[in-house]
Amino acid sequence: MSEWTRDRRRDAHRSQHDERCRRSGPSQWSHCRKRGIDGSLRANREAEGCDRENGRHTDNSYRHSDNRHSSFTTPESAGPVSRCGRQADWGSQVEDDEMRRGVHRDMQRYRRRILGAEVTQRERKTSSGSSGSCDSREGENIETDEAVLLRRQKQINYGKNTLAYDRYIKEVPKHMRQPGVHPKTPNKFRKYSRRSWDQQIKLWKVKLHAWDPPTEDGRDNLLDNIEELGLDDVMDIELDFPTLSDSQNAPAALSTHSLSLEGEDCLGTPVKIQKTETTAESDTV
């Protein structure tokens, strides 16, 4: 984002708060905001008016934060909301604040857990296995970028805010979970590329669909969707590939109503079907 654009946006933003911004003078505001919301001391930043919604991200040199804030999503929005159109309503502000605190609290807990694990590892003097995925090395490798953590937390919240997840955690207590079989929430504190993370989330949500509530007449969503798409005849055909019989992938694939499967053209593209969790795939092959 260019300096000019950023400044212009900041000014527009600031004038929104004109009413409240009767106080000027960086010294007064920086005195207020030496501490973050969670109480921890922050490095001295140049205070710029009453940019409360941004909290601490008001420093000139902290350009990165402006870029990140432009991708700040809210529960209602489908994707990134531009800064100027960002929610100024109190409801959203409080929710965002709550999530931010939650993430910070989680991070402290996670750090404590990791440090505990590291100490135990050292005491046992066992060498760690695969690199990067072993907890004992995570102390140095935690994701700490707040914007990233918040974005990830929101994605996790979407997945957890489903009937499927509710049913899943009721049915399978944590200690009974078998790796590979039971979906596991991706760890937001691990370093992953954006693509890797998004894919993990996608796969996790696909797996969760196995716990979708049955429909009223007792049949599962899978069969309903097949009929809705007029695929009865198709389903009678002997199928070679694993996709449609794979319980994990099928629900996600066929629950996208925008899928238009015509004849045999689409039957040979299991990979593409697997990807279409929420996007239309009308031009399959």
Next chain:
Amino acid sequence: MENSTEDYRIQSFDLDTQVLLKTALKDPSAVNLEKVSNIIVDQSLKDQVFSKEAGRICYTIVQAEAKQSNGNVFRRNLLNRLQQEFKSREETRARSLQEWVCYVTFICNIFDYLKVNNMPMVALVHPVYDCLMRLAQPDALMNEEEVDCLVLQLHRIGEQLEKVNGPRMDELFFLLRDGFLLQEGLTSMARLLLLEILEFRAGGWMLSSTAHKYYYSEIAD
């Protein structure tokens, strides 16, 4: 801790509404939470007694909804209504002092009760200060209702407010000192209230026993 329904002061509502509120407290998903929040806000703007304690019932409903369905509908709607009323507060004040005073009492009560992770809601800090600053303006100090409201809120949430934003509290108290010293036409009651709150804050948000005797001994008798 279970609050008996009396604590919520819902007696001023008609019976149907009382039932609705009681249901909201126990089983939030069974009611239209947006409607419930509007009912509560509307009543708070009319009923001084209720506006002083409405925070409690709001808090319970928020907790109940979060626990039952991890939802936020009630709180979100409540806050957005508060925000709407905040935007039009000057008109409200011009139209009805009573309604304005009720609004300030209500938003301060919400600030007091509705915490997020045991911290006050950051989004409300400046609006609350704005309201109190308005009450400390010369034209407002002339009305005992407004002065009374101002000191009541400071008694209840002053300490918390100062903790989250000290400089604005300082700013507010500059106005109060000025008002006490310089404002002509203040009633003696208004001046008494102002003096008391000045001493109250100076004493670390409490009155020494001698000061308490000075201001309140007649009430005890």
